[in-house]
Amino acid sequence: MLPNIEYSLSYAAPTGIERDALSALALNPDARWHDRMDHAQFVVTAMHEGTRVGLGIVHTSVTAPSEVPRPMELGGMFVHPAYRRLGIRQYMAETRLTYALSMGGTPITVIDNRNAASWSYYERSARWAIEREYTGYFTSMPMTIWVSTESSWYRTGMGLAPLVPAQPNTVLPQQLNHVRPLALGPDQDSSVTA
Structure with a gap:
């Protein structure tokens, strides 16, 4: 039986x-991690029995040499190793993409070329295309910038009609498990059932 995963959404850093x-979920919460958190526009947290087991953010602190307008x-x-292969990553990825598109930004993600699991996911997905490869500023390793094929920037470049941002009535992906709202800490804005 799959664990009952609950999701908390926050629209503030x-x-x-x-x-x-x-x-504590991050492998290395260094200065770059905190810079991303400082510029977070959206945070989705996966919880199991009151314990944080996954995290995904959308931020505007883009250091990659992307040429897209309004990159998000x-x-x-991050998903705790004991909770991988349960659909948490896919749900959080879909939720973050939906949010970024609804805000009219151009969703991008930057993948370390050594990360075989991420490469496999983005290569198989028709929702992402390579914008460019570059050498990472912080890692000095080969990195790839992927851009959403649903973004207005990409669609216009391909000769397709741009999608209209869905805000403020964004419909987030449906969860298969039954969930109940989570209460966030006293320093957070609000929590909604995802």
Whole structure:
């Protein structure tokens, strides 16, 4: 039986106790991690029995040499190893993409070329295309910028009609498990059932 995963959505940069708890999920919560958190526009957190087991953010602190207008990076995705292969990553990825598109931004994600699992996902997906490869500023390793094929920038470049942003009535992906709303810490805005 699959665990009952609950999702919390926040539309503000996490601070205080919540930020510390989210940073504990990161492999290396360094200065770049905190810069992303400072510029977070949207945070989705996966919870199991009150424990944070996954995190995904949409931020505007883009350091990759992307040439897209209004880039919104879907960065900082983490799922605890014990909770992988349960659909958490896919749900959080879909939720972040939906949010970024609804805000009229150009969703991008930056993948370390050594990350075979991420490469496999983006290569198979028709929803993402390579914008460019470059050498990472922080890692000095080959990186690839992927851009959403649903973004207005990409669609216009391909000669397709741009999609109209869906805000403010964004419909987020439906969850298969039954969930109940989560209460966030006292320093967070609100929580909604995803």
